[in-house]
Amino acid sequence: MPNLGRVVLGALLLVGALLVTPALAQEADEGVRGTLVDQEREPVEGVAISVYDEDGDEIETVSSGEDGAWSVDLPGPGSYQATLDPETLPEGVGLTDPDREVLEFTIRRGQARTLIFQLGEREGGAAGMVGPIAQSAANGLKFGLIIAMTAIGLSLIFGTTGLINFAHGDLVTFGAIAALVLNTAGPGLHIIPATVVAVALGAGFGGALEAGMWRPLRRRRTGIIQLLVITVGLAFLVRHVILFFHGGRPQPYLQYTVQRAVEIGPIRLTPRDLFVMGLSLLVLVGVGLLLNRTRLGKAMRAVSDNRDLAESSGINVERIILVVWMLGGGLAALGGVFLGLVETVHYLMGFRLLLLMFAGVILGGLGTAYGAIVGSVVVGLVTELSTLRFSTELKAMWALLVLILILLVRPQGILGLKERVG
Numbered sequence: 001m002p003n004l005g006r007v008v009l010g011a012l013l014l015v016g017a018l019l020v021t022p023a024l025a026q027e028a029d030e031g032v033r034g035t036l037v038d039q040e041r042e043p044v045e046g047v048a049i050s051v052y053d054e055d056g057d058e059i060e061t062v063s064s065g066e067d068g069a070w071s072v073d074l075p076g077p078g079s080y081q082a083t084l085d086p087e088t089l090p091e092g093v094g095l096t097d098p099d100r101e102v103l104e105f106t107i108r109r110g111q112a113r114t115l116i117f118q119l120g121e122r123e124g125g126a127a128g129m130v131g132p133i134a135q136s137a138a139n140g141l142k143f144g145l146i147i148a149m150t151a152i153g154l155s156l157i158f159g160t161t162g163l164i165n166f167a168h169g170d171l172v173t174f175g176a177i178a179a180l181v182l183n184t185a186g187p188g189l190h191i192i193p194a195t196v197v198a199v200a201l202g203a204g205f206g207g208a209l210e211a212g213m214w215r216p217l218r219r220r221r222t223g224i225i226q227l228l229v230i231t232v233g234l235a236f237l238v239r240h241v242i243l244f245f246h247g248g249r250p251q252p253y254l255q256y257t258v259q260r261a262v263e264i265g266p267i268r269l270t271p272r273d274l275f276v277m278g279l280s281l282l283v284l285v286g287v288g289l290l291l292n293r294t295r296l297g298k299a300m301r302a303v304s305d306n307r308d309l310a311e312s313s314g315i316n317v318e319r320i321i322l323v324v325w326m327l328g329g330g331l332a333a334l335g336g337v338f339l340g341l342v343e344t345v346h347y348l349m350g351f352r353l354l355l356l357m358f359a360g361v362i363l364g365g366l367g368t369a370y371g372a373i374v375g376s377v378v379v380g381l382v383t384e385l386s387t388l389r390f391s392t393e394l395k396a397m398w399a400l401l402v403l404i405l406i407l408l409v410r411p412q413g414i415l416g417l418k419e420r421v422g
């Protein structure tokens with residue numbers, strides 16, 4: 001195990017070194033631009049777009065011209081956001097995704113960036129709600145599958161060790177940042193091989209934490225409350241190390257950032273979104289087959305059900321726990337890359353996802369991998385469908401409200417088992 005720790009430590013140092021590699025200076029001016037077109041690919045004129053800096057100060061508000069084009073000169077590199085005013089859209093035209101009214105972006109030195117506000121037909125009445133509901137449900141399923149992939153490891157770790165890992169969200173961030181570094185700096189890998197390496201680093205990081213920290217603490221019979229507090233400290237440590245090396249600016253990957261949406265009935269999804277959803281589903285099915293059809297998976301379930309009985313049956317419990325940590329770290333890293341693909345990479349992305357991961361695990365049933373999947377999909381659907389009537393800032397609140405209501409009816413969770421108390 002010390003060899004594993006040295007390998008992972010060396011990989012982490014490599015990632016840190018790449019993070020601080022300075023970008024080459026360029027002489028061009030920084031700016032942002034775009035062109036607004038409707039569902040018929042006709043230019044949309046007179047739409048107001050405001051650009052703000054990272055402190056929320058307005059830089060400029062412009063209107064799209066006769067050709068639908070707009071542009072804003074920026075004061076320099078940094079993080080910005082562009083807001084489209086839906087009140088200025090012509091009648092019958094609206095945003096295909098209401099969540100895309102505000103676009104966050106970063107500008108490097110000398111970069112002129114293009115933003116895309118996707119516009120489509122706006123319909124009224126009950127019939128007009130079918131499209132938005134279907135679109136929000138598709139977005140919710142996409143988001144729920146990503147939550148499920150990250151939450152499985154959280155659930156398996158709790159099932160095998162009893163540890164509630166508050167640092168799991170930062171394992172998600174670690175995977176996304178590792179892929180970003182490999183993609184945008186240093187070796188400049190394409191995002192697909194960068195993802196493979198990031199998943200391996202995430203699995204190694206999880207294994208190193210188990211072998212170098214949690215196993216010695218368990219042997220010292222450290223209490224579960226003390227372990228929980230240590231996970232909180234570890235989360236802060238990993239998060240702020242990433243902030244120190246990477247900075248606080250959200251950044252996208254180099255590939256698949258701008259794509260034309262594919263229409264599937266009333267639903268519009270980019271090829272990137274379809275790929276993320278399909279691969280997430282395949283990974284979840286693969287984890288299910290691993291748990292049910294392999295000796296390793298059966299050993300994991302045995303340790304989760306009764307650790308002492310599993311050990312007396314000849315199962316190497318410590319080895320199984322190590323594999324669980326590596327599996328959880330790899331899945332968290334993959335989920336982080338997928339989340340970074342559909343949104344942007346930010347040092348707080350895993351922390352923001354952590355509450356929804358816990359909601360999915362508890363809703364599905366603590367310690368059950370299948371429950372984590374079902375609960376996470378429910379959480380994803382609720383968060384996105386709630387935006388049809390309420391502010392996007394309240395998405396997490398509605399997910400927690402559904403969690404409370406379901407637990408009032410079924411305290412053990414959707415797939416959890418009843419237990420006798422006392």
